[in-house]
Amino acid sequence: MTQGVVELRGITKTYRIGREIVVNALRGVDLDVRPGEFLAVMGPSGSGKSTLMNILGCLDVPDGGTYFLAGENVGKLSDDKLAGLRNKHLGFVFQTFNLLPRLNAIENVELPLVYGGDRHARRQRALGALEQVGLGDRVHHRPSELSGGQQQRVAIARALLNDPSLILADEPTGNLDSRSSAEILSIFQRLNDMGKTVVMVTHEPDVAAHCKRIVRMRDGVVARDEVVVKPRRAEDELAVGIGAAE
């Protein structure tokens, strides 16, 4: 059996809001993600998909169950250990891009290597990552000087920098127009073609249709887990889109 990137067994998570209200955000989630998968997590709000993302992203620890990330037992590690794990194994792409406004594109991309890895190869690797997302000519632009789609591409470059085991994207196209969305999705698909493992949270079926597998959450458990027979290719849509516009 090949080792999975993610191995969740019976994950539970309970939030307490105030003194009285207890929210069972996750009630026993089992999930395996194997290398090279492109997985969409869907579900209505309150289904627990955000909590699942936080736990997958090592931003939060589960109350119960076990979580193996790239063979490492995440368990209940300390904050600093989790930070190290995030740095080494995870790349994040957020709906709101979450770039540092004071830094230019390449400095934003370099950030993960500031907290791990050596300083000398930093600039070179950041440049390579920016070129990979097609922004080799916007290296010194600040986020405020870039369009939404470009900002998200900087964020993807940042997520790629440490060559993570898993890229986690939380509604990456939520703030983008459809053309930029298609561009972002095509980048994810290209990365996936190159063997990157991607988990993406979305509530748009159109976006999820680009993934190879869709996991639907409901009331804190995995309700359905299905394989997409023929994922849509974002590149094709872009070509058509351009053709239609002309």
Add this chain to the structure above:
Amino acid sequence: MKLYDSFRSALQSLVVNKLRSALTMLGVIIGVAAVIAMVSVGNGASQSVQNAILNLGSNLVTVQPQFGNDQGLRGAGAQAQNLTLDDMRSIQDQLGASISAIEAEQGAGRWQVTAAGQNWNTQVTGVTESYPQVRDWALDSGDFFTTSDLNVNAQVAVIGSTTASNLFGDGDAVGQTIQLRQVFGGGKDARARILNFKVVGVFATKGSTFGFSRDDQIIVPITTAQHVLTGQLNRVNAIVVKATSSETMDVTTSDVNSIMLQRHKISDPANADFTVTNQNDTLAALSSVTGTFTLLLGAIGGISLLVGGIGIMNIMLVSVNERTREIGIRKAVGARRGDILVQFLIEAIALTGLGGVLGILLGWGITEVVHRIPQAASLPLLITSGTVIIAVGVSVAIGVVFGLYPAMRAARLHPIQALRYE
């Protein structure tokens, strides 16, 4: 995270918020400048006091008369003896080469002096031949009188530079004759004594001690003072011994003390009819006073530094709050608590450290300005390297102390909450 990155990131964020950084720094700048300026005034004051004391001559051990107790009668002193010229000669003979020089003095009061049609009123003092050596006071022109002048009660005088210029203007005083006049009685019966003295030397300019000009006085042989001016034949007001060095002063003091006790036949030192004062003790007593003064001034400056520090804490808390999202992002990509802590701590230290350096410059500027105020020109203002090191050290320490709490708050932020923060 490497320290280099922390520094870069800290400086970057200070540059981004230029106005805010400048205003925050102002608190530290003013505080440090206040400490520097205040302490330098304090140091200057203590230096000027020290100079004033040393102006009287260095390494001095002074014997002065004191009326002792006689069978419970304080100051009655039936047996109290004057200090005499013989006391002085005896100390001189017994200590010999173990002291540098010795002299005795008798004040002769103020006299009206006339010369070349000018007149002046000044202090006259009788001294012995080694006075210039003891007082470290060279002559500008002429020569000091000698033992042979003392032996014959010669009516010769060495005068201060101010006295010389008041009586003779720019002309040469040496070789001239001055007249000391004293009026007795009053009205019709008034009689005046007029005494002629030959000026044999003029002192170099010395300056003043505690407001008394040392340059306005007339020095005559002590025997002349005793026999001609005061009539107090067997009395001196002070015997001044110059020790060979600051280190030998204590030995000299106790030597002088025991010689005097023996000569005055006093068995219990508590009943001594004289006191021996050591210049080191005087200096120590005065520097403890000026030290307290300096400390007080420093404390006043320190309070403004404290206020500046609180300003730093305030602005750092605002900064942490504003950058919650940034902290979340940094944590998401792998920043540990320590990385965030160091980042914000360095930012605070950069603020206070830079403020400290600017404060030193400002403080230095203030002392320079004070120097140019005529009334304060004589006050030496000292910025010592110690003051500077302490000021910078304290301002950096303030950065650590007041930056630590905000930095800890930043480090403890939960990444999810920080990322969601709007």
